[in-house]
Amino acid sequence: MTATDRLKNAIAKIEELSSPCKLCPRHCGAKRDKGELGVCDLDDRLKVFCCNLHFGEEPPLSGTGLKEDVPAKGSGTVFFSGCNLRCVYCQNFAFSHNGNGRYMTVEELAEEMLKLQQRGAKNINFVTPTPQILPALKALLIARENGLTLPLLYNCGGYEDMEVLKALEGIVDIYLPDAKYQDHALAAKYSAAPDYPEKNLIALKEMWRQTKNFEYDEDGYMTKGMIVRHLVLPGAVDNSLSVLDKLKEEFADDTGKVPFGLSLMCQYFPTFKAKSYPELVDRLTFEEYLKTLEKLDTMDFELEFVQQHDDCAE
Numbered sequence: 001m002t003a004t005d006r007l008k009n010a011i012a013k014i015e016e017l018s019s020p021c022k023l024c025p026r027h028c029g030a031k032r033d034k035g036e037l038g039v040c041d042l043d044d045r046l047k048v049f050c051c052n053l054h055f056g057e058e059p060p061l062s063g064t065g066l067k068e069d070v071p072a073k074g075s076g077t078v079f080f081s082g083c084n085l086r087c088v089y090c091q092n093f094a095f096s097h098n099g100n101g102r103y104m105t106v107e108e109l110a111e112e113m114l115k116l117q118q119r120g121a122k123n124i125n126f127v128t129p130t131p132q133i134l135p136a137l138k139a140l141l142i143a144r145e146n147g148l149t150l151p152l153l154y155n156c157g158g159y160e161d162m163e164v165l166k167a168l169e170g171i172v173d174i175y176l177p178d179a180k181y182q183d184h185a186l187a188a189k190y191s192a193a194p195d196y197p198e199k200n201l202i203a204l205k206e207m208w209r210q211t212k213n214f215e216y217d218e219d220g221y222m223t224k225g226m227i228v229r230h231l232v233l234p235g236a237v238d239n240s241l242s243v244l245d246k247l248k249e250e251f252a253d254d255t256g257k258v259p260f261g262l263s264l265m266c267q268y269f270p271t272f273k274a275k276s277y278p279e280l281v282d283r284l285t286f287e288e289y290l291k292t293l294e295k296l297d298t299m300d301f302e303l304e305f306v307q308q309h310d311d312c313a314e
Ligand code: SF4
Pocket: 021, 022, 023, 024, 025, 026, 027, 028, 029, 030, 032, 037, 038, 039, 040, 041, 042, 084, 130, 131
């Protein structure tokens, strides 16, 4: 099967799941093609906040710090508006929850992707594509037919539907999912997704099945693989430790090695609705982050990326 046929098949499969909508585990059934909004606040029109080169992803994705004295080329990022999660602390709330963005045609998005390639991007990075994966793939098809050759990066909250992921096999080259919670109560309270732990684990297994064996280009940019992100939340260190334990329990080989990448993040800051939750009004303390780092020290991931906390000099 050609790459184009694979993409057309995926579009057909995802079209079947789109209305009533079953594109994420909520299966909320919105008739988006009739103008109904899903829990994600989206109908079936393509809405994008911005498309730009982005240098803040992990080094093998955007290139920053990858090679000394070699300027980073950046990740060709498409920030989709809307989100299927309802995180009260969302740092992208302006476009993930408050509707900022503009409606585009799939042809316009295809053009934007081609421009990112011309500007030197090393991948096309779909950020929060889950609810808009149908028009996103239609745009990708047009772009591929017009010369887009970059790997596709699927950068998501990790609350994904299995059927959608199966349709993406052979189309997505790199998965960059979150693993946010193992604590069901926190998942319900902060993201309105009490089944997040189970759905996330199933999704990670499928993503990993599709992308085993990391591949890189000659400059060291990743062209195939999976990196799981975890943001440590204030007052929720036990949840973070459980997430790390679960990844080891489910994915480690006989030597204890977890065969994909982990990106540990401490960039939480109180924003959006966080002020309504007393435990979320302050930033993560260094002591809290240190407990998670100490846990990570006892583990072995194929790749590890660790954000530096402001209170840590090293
Ligand atoms: S993607 Fe949006 S409309 Fe579709 S099931 Fe999820 S929340 Fe509902």
